Amino acid sequence: MRVFTLGLAKTSTPLTLTSLYRPPSSATVPGLVHAECLTPMLLGSAILSPERMQLRRLVMFAAWESEDAIDEFMTKSRLGQSIAAGWHLRMTFLRRWGSVREFASLPESIGESDPRSPVAAFTLARMRFREIPRFVRWGRPVEALVRDNPEASFSLAAIRYPTTVATFSIWNSQQAMIDMVRGRSGVARPERHFAAMKERERRDFHNEFTTLRFRPVAEFGTWEGRTKLLPKEAGE
Numbered sequence: 001m002r003v004f005t006l007g008l009a010k011t012s013t014p015l016t017l018t019s020l021y022r023p024p025s026s027a028t029v030p031g032l033v034h035a036e037c038l039t040p041m042l043l044g045s046a047i048l049s050p051e052r053m054q055l056r057r058l059v060m061f062a063a064w065e066s067e068d069a070i071d072e073f074m075t076k077s078r079l080g081q082s083i084a085a086g087w088h089l090r091m092t093f094l095r096r097w098g099s100v101r102e103f104a105s106l107p108e109s110i111g112e113s114d115p116r117s118p119v120a121a122f123t124l125a126r127m128r129f130r131e132i133p134r135f136v137r138w139g140r141p142v143e144a145l146v147r148d149n150p151e152a153s154f155s156l157a158a159i160r161y162p163t164t165v166a167t168f169s170i171w172n173s174q175q176a177m178i179d180m181v182r183g184r185s186g187v188a189r190p191e192r193h194f195a196a197m198k199e200r201e202r203r204d205f206h207n208e209f210t211t212l213r214f215r216p217v218a219e220f221g222t223w224e225g226r227t228k229l230l231p232k233e234a235g236e
Contacts, residue, residue: 002033003067004091004214006122006168007060007083008040008223016055019079020160024062029077031069034102035062036124038158038166058082059158061122061166063103087223089170089230091120091214098210100124106212113215115175118153118231120168120216126208127163135165135205141192143167149187151176154229163207170216172231177213 011019019037026032038059060083064070067090074080074088094113096106103124113119127135146155146169155169171177179185183194200206219230 002093003064003070003217004093004122004212005060005062005064005070005088006091006120007058007062007086007088009058009060009079009082009086011056011058011079011082013055015078015082016058019058019060024060024073024077024079029069029073031065032073033063033065035060036102036160036164036166038160038164041157041159059156059166059168061124061168084221087219087221087229089120089219090217092217093212094119094215095213096210097213098208100126100208100210103210103212113174115178116173118170118172118216119174119177120170120214121177121211122214123167123211124209125165125206127165128205128207129163131203131205132163134203138196138199138205141189142196145180145185145187145189145192149176149180149185151180151185153231170230174213 016039020039023037024032024035026034029035038061039054040057040059041054058079060079070090074084093106093110095109096103097108143157146152146167151172153170153172156167158166158168169177176185180190181193181197183191200209216230219228223229
């Protein structure tokens with residue numbers, strides 16, 4: 001069974017740039033299926049701000065053949081050691097919506113899962129360059145919606161210029177995440193995500209887009225002074 005990771009690392013600018021544009025691959029890392037390297041962004045922040053271009057920090061989302069492959073990468077490679085010194089989450093796959101070529105082989109679902117259980121969601125999009133301003137206009141309110149939702153224990157956005165964007169979030173329950181998507185959250189302006197999806201249906205922002213849903217298995221390390229990013233039930 002494949003294992004997925006989301007890793008956060010503090011890096012040097014040269015290592016970040018190398019990882020962004022010459023990322024690890026199955027040809028260079030044993031047991032790696034595919035990796036996406038991006039720089040993190042503060043959800044909801046101004047577009048022209050330092051929070052949108054953090055070249056000394058890196059996000060790496062990856063699919064692996066086994067946990068042994070993850071352990072070897074984090075022991076033997078410079079990037080892996082940086083992630084090991086930061087924070088990473090190991091996950092198993094639950095559901096795919098939409099399609100990006102590198103993850104198109106994943107099934108749409110592995111079956112029913114407990115709506116009360118914690119869940120992690122990773123969204124990956126390849127933007128249409130001319131649609132970026134429109135995407136930003138609709139996307140920033142959604143970022144703030146997720147950031148401020150009390151049911152999200154952790155969230156971030158990430159980017160690899162010029163046209164790859166991603167979000168990652170961990171939710172106290174799968175039902176809470178579904179309620180947010182459908183505009184039913186008990187927060188101000190809960191319709192923001194639903195409205196953005198309607199606008200995407202009207203005229204797509206992306207060349208490719210997918211949301212992947214996961215069961216959190218185990219977290220390692222710390223990030224921004226936090227030692228536990230998972231909801232308590234998932235970390236027990």
